[in-house]
Amino acid sequence: MVERDKAGKTTGPVLTVAAQCHLSGIPTSFLTALQNRLTIDNPKYHAAKKYGRWVGKNFAQKLYFYTLDETGIYFPRGFAAQAVALCKTYMGRGPKIEDKRRRLPDVGFSFQGKLRAYQKEAVADVLRKHFGVLVAGTGSGKTIMALEVIAQTLVLVHSRELMYQWEERVRQFLGIQAGLVGDSKFTIEPLSIAIVNTARKKLDELIPCFGHLVVDECHRVPATLFTEVVKRFDSYFMLGLSATAYRREDGLTRLIYLFMGERSHQVNPQKLAESGAVLKPEFIQKPTVFKYVFRGNYQTLMNSLTKNDARNLQIADDINAEARKTEGTILVVSDRVAHCEKLAKLLAEKGLQASVLTGRQPAQSRSAIVESLHRGEVKVLVSTLQLVGEGFDVAGLTTLFLTTPIKFTGRLRQVIGRILRPAAGKQAKVIDYVDEQVGVLRNSARIRRRAYEQDNNGA
The missing domain is CATH 3.40.50.300 (P-loop containing nucleotide triphosphate hydrolases)
Structure with a gap:
């Protein structure tokens, strides 16, 4: 129950939980602490300042995730547990809870699977x-x-x-x-x-x-x-x-x-792999001969990398050789549409037809390619990273070629996950290209190697 005085007003801290949380009955010092916790620096603002871009009114310096009213503060309810802990720190007691969440009658679903x-x-x-x-x-x-x-x-x-x-x-x-x-x-x-x-x-x-x-x-x-x-x-x-x-x-x-x-x-x-739910892939990092003097513009670097003939020929030769000895479908990813199309053209010149999946294609064409993948009719799929990310679930993918550097380990793990579905006799393999003669790309490859080792060792 919520404590109330003789006039019916609440006394002490009260946390109301609904779509948002509302905390009332707290001192100014605690309110200020909550406001500070619910305010973050705007990464876009600081990135613009760091790289000398004009800020103007485009980006606020701070992002605020609370609103105030006459009695207290509203905030997202995911912060509720932290708010309760802070209340105990500042006030020596937890708040009274008024639970106004929507609770509906239970539904008798019958789960028909078996959990690992x-x-x-x-x-x-x-x-x-x-x-x-x-x-x-x-x-x-x-x-x-x-x-x-x-x-x-x-x-x-x-x-x-x-x-x-x-x-x-x-x-x-x-x-x-x-x-x-x-x-x-x-x-x-x-x-x-x-x-x-x-x-x-x-x-x-x-x-x-x-x-x-x-x-x-x-x-x-x-x-x-x-x-x-x-x-x-x-x-x-x-x-x-x-x-x-x-x-x-x-x-x-x-x-x-x-x-x-x-x-x-x-x-x-590690538990995931040991359970047999996914495979442990083999990781191979291959050096390239690509050279570039990096002066801070990453997009220009990527343009040069994806247009480099020697590097692209090396990748096409590797894919062609792998396709001749590997069962299943090879997945080749790049973050540039033009690069995907260039690699597919080089493969065609070697007599290896590849399906290309990019955002330039109409949805109907992309759906037709995915259906062909499900039927096992595609030997090599060349795709942009975006299109084989979330929601892309195709059996039969066995080998992954990473043809452009991936800086974000979350995205790296996501795309690797596409080839980890277990199948009889299958060995998942990741082939990653390391541009050793470009410092920023060498460092990126080192980060990827660390992610590979962590996932395989359960770190």
Whole structure:
């Protein structure tokens, strides 16, 4: 119960939990401390200053994740546990809790799968908290673990491919038809999957229907679109899923946990491999003869690297040789469309036809290529990194060629995960090109090597 005086007013700290949290009845010193914790430096502002770009009114120096009213402070509910801990520090007591989250009747789903030991451990930790983040690598079965803990649930995804993947997993493991919101569909069932763009337009209809919100690929939450949707839900339970719950590219990792809650569990990559859920790949780093005098402009460096004839011929020769001796499909990735097209042309000149998957193609053409992949009709797929990232799930990929440097280890792990699905007699292999004569690229390769070793050794 909340303490009240004779006039009916609350006394002492009170934390109200709904779509957001509201904390009242606190002294000024504690309020100031909360404001400081809920204010972060804007990475875009500081990056612009660092590189001498004009700032003007484009970027605020600080980002604020609270609002004040007459009685206290509002903040994202993922910060609730920290707020309670701070309350005990500043006031010597925890706040009284007024729980106004939406709790709906339980639904009798029957889970029809069998969890591995590491999945049972993860599910147990997730169930101990009402909201939080599950971090588990590609191939760990994040979807399956989420299906084990769901109630009356809306699953939020960012693409139509992920929506239909979830629909298939729901049918496989729960034996029911999920509701679909997106891709010109709007059907609500006790378990529904929604594309975030559509969900934002239908929030008034969706929010009353669900007591549990699952956010797939929750490292996207700091993006404005996801933030606008997530902060509106007052669901009793909230779970974030991600293989890479950090954002090196924009420095906004804190926001994942600010909106979703603290990390509930992280699956150990070593346990994942030992369980047989994913393969341990063989890593090969190959030196190139590429030379370049780096003067600080990384984009210019990448232009020169992807247009270098000797380097491209080396890669094409390696792919051709690997294709002649390897079963399954070879995945070749680059972060440049023109580079993908150049490599495919070089392979064709060697008599090896490759399918090319880039953003330049219409959606229908990309879908046709993916269908051919599923049928095992593609020997070599050359693709941009973006198109084989989140939601790309194709069996039969065995060997990965990394033809441009990947600086972000989260993205590196994500693309490697595409070739780790187990199959009889399969040995996953990653071939990574090291441009030893360019200092910044040599350092990038060293970081990748460290990531490879950590994942294979469970560090």
